[in-house]
Amino acid sequence: MHFVFMGVSGSGKSSLARPVAERLGLPFAEADAFHPEANIAKMSAGVPLTDEDRRPWLLSLAAWIAERERAGEHSVMACSALKRSYRDLLRGGAPGVRFLHADGSDEVIAERLARRTGHFMPAGLLASQRAALEPLGADEDGAVLDVSAPVDELVERAVGLVRAALAGQGGAAPTARR
Template structure:
């Protein structure tokens, strides 16, 4: 099973993804690993990425997802996956991809992003992500409220992914 943990910056994708991967006994990859230096520099400067900027990044993520699937490996990926088209691309030809959407209020997200240190994402880009976000439906994703503790979120996900 491939799990894709999605949401805007500050939603906890990396924290939840790492904890979930640990609980599931599998590997974890963060989308930031697939961004080129130019994209990271743009975001650090407060410049929002365009779809053209995101295209190579999304293709690289998709290839990594396919590679894990071909090897029969369970794996957790964290990626903003803001638009339905991005999610469609990431899901293409992937038989068992489960989507998790970490949802939170703009106020909570802004508080979290503003409190981060040492991350290349400029806090002023959060509004751009919120404006770009096409939230998945409950049929497309497991939707999780990020006001819970990371441990409670992971416990909820482990149960849901196991079918319970």
């Protein structure tokens, strides 16, 4: 199984996904590290990426998932995955891709963005990301994590969701939605 922590910039995807991967001993990918320089330059200049900009990036992420699948490994990734079509591309990497949507109010996300340093994504692009965001559909495997809770509590909940999903691989009910 492959777990993608999704959400807008500043939602805490990486702050949740990285410790979950570490605690469970799973390979971790930070999707931002896969962006080509042209995408980073565009976002750094405050210009939202287009679907055309994102497609090669998403395909490289799907390839990373496919590599983990071929190696027989479960994995964890932090990736915005804002639109269903983007999630469909990621699901193309392997069966069993599940999404954990780190979501919160604009106020919570804006506060996090204001405190963040050293990231290429400016806070000014939050509105464009919110506009592009398509929440998980009822038919998409995953759960929503309310990021207004303390990070340690969210990590514990996410670890529990991932463990339950891994334990239930043999046909148990999908991950609980919230």
